[in-house]
Amino acid sequence: MLRLITADRVLPGPEGECVEDGAVLVDGTRVVAVGPCREVLALAPEGTGRQHFDGATVLPGLVNAHVHLAFDETSADAAALVETVRTASDESLRHAMGRRALAALRSGVTTLRDCGDRGGLAARVRDDITAGAARGPRIVATGPPLTVPGGHCWFLGAAAGSDRGIRDQVRRNAELGVDMIKVMASGGQITPHSPPSWTSQFDRDQLRVLVAEAERLGLPVAAHAHGTEAIRDAVAAGARTIEHCSWMTGQRSVRRDPATAAEMAARGVRACAASSRNWRTIIEKLPPEVAEQVYGRLPWMAERGVDLITGTDAGLPGSPFDDLAGALELYAHLGFAPGRILEMATVSSAAALGLGEVTGRLAAGRDADVLVVHGDPRADLGALADVCLVLARGAVVD
Ligand SMILES: [Zn+2]
Structure with missing residues (x-):
């Protein structure tokens, strides 16, 4: 027609x-x-x-390159979120994920990347949509994110503690039909008793094992990395995108590494801030110099030629699936031209997901x-x- x-x-x-x-x-x-x-x-x-x-x-149509369909953004806190995603049946979780994907679509997001689910359910939602059994955006699914035992998001079921365990888990994700592999190269925030954000969970050799196994199966790798060391190792190991890319070295310390940024720019390794529409509230709460450390990394990377892509970490408490626009305003606040922001949310993000010729x-x-x-x-x-x-x-x- x-x-x-x-x-x-x-x-x-x-x-x-x-x-x-x-x-x-x-x-x-x-x-x-x-x-x-x-x-x-x-x-x-x-x-x-x-x-x-x-x-x-x-x-x-816009691209949200970092969401978690399995997470309920209306959860009171991280503990409630973890509890829900651990205990929900596959059927109810899959239904909720389809609903969230549709909310994103209605807001203008025609492509989203799920950056970590349970049991490969995002790939099932993707298949429902592709087959015409459900309406929704194009979904790029990573499946459960690889982490260390007891590490960041271990409750999603993809912990691995050895080279062999890493290879096995990459293969299991491939069998779930994922489009990419996600690895928690550093710690994060929502998992009690797990390593802090700036600490590496895998070393460079382990990340190389993971990337090699993923590449063998034709799957690019997205690396969650807050820590400067984890970013450096993930880039060296061959990750295609760095999620968060916070350059942290401690609770209140940041050390941006120009050499790693230059390598990202040269090799086309893209960075996704995965920052929600809550940026305004966060900036208001932080002392100005800390806000600069946190958000100033984005213009700093852009100045060094690192291609930035857009994602919101939707699913985390307070980060809805239907407000990419609110999250993008952060970049305007940081001085990016609107035309540039629109290019990031469309051309650049599609290319980062391997969809540059598609959307x-x-x-x-x-x-x-x-x-x-x-x-x-x-x-x-x-x-x-x-x-x-x-x-x-x-x-x-x-
Ligand atoms: Zn995330």
Whole structure:
């Protein structure tokens, strides 16, 4: 089925590209043409359904590259969250995960990466959506994250303490049908009695074993790394994305490593801050110099050529699935140009997930993942929350 969408402007994806009085022509699940209205109109056969959005912007569907569908963001605290995800039946968890994925889609997120689930359930939700049995965004699933026994998120069921254990767990995740492997290279925050965030959980050799086994199975690796040492080791071992990338060396100490950042830039290892819309509250609570240590890493990395991608850690208490826009405003606060932020949330994040030829930009041949919003998000990022239309692989989301 052909569908013609026209609006005041089309932003195809890359910063600086804009078609005034633009149009997008969709045939079934694919985009067939993008350009000025009169040119695209000439390509559309008689009888093509046309929708015009006055005062609106058409852009690629957004990418949230770091969520946890298995986590209930309405949990009172981390302990309650852990308890729920440990005890829920597969069926009820899978149902809740599908519901959260749909909430993300309705907000304009047409692709999300699940960065750690239980039992590979995100891949099952993905399969339901791909098969047309459920509606939702494209899902890139990592399965349960590899961690050490008793380590960060051990309760998701993928702890490994030896090289052999690491290889076995990577294979088990591959058998669950995952698209990537996630490893908790450093500690984190939500698991009681586990190593602190800045401490490495695996050493460089172990990470090399993990990456080699994943690569053998055709799976890229996403490494959760708050600690400077863990970041350095994960980059050296060949991780494709670094999650959080906080450069921590202790509870209140940060040491950004320019050599590692340069290596990330040179090799295209991307960083995902995995920062929710709660950034405002966090910044208000922190002394200014600490806030600079925490959030200043993002412009610092960007200045060094590290490609940043967008994720919210949705599922953690207070981080909803339907407010990527609120999380993106952090980057505007840090001085990033809106056009750049939009490119991060589309082109860059799709590329980081290996989907650069599939989605993340509006161009002929790409999947018809389309977001139409009132206003111009380049003038006000808040416009992203004012959704007129979402197409996911050509299907209208209502
Ligand atoms: Zn996470």
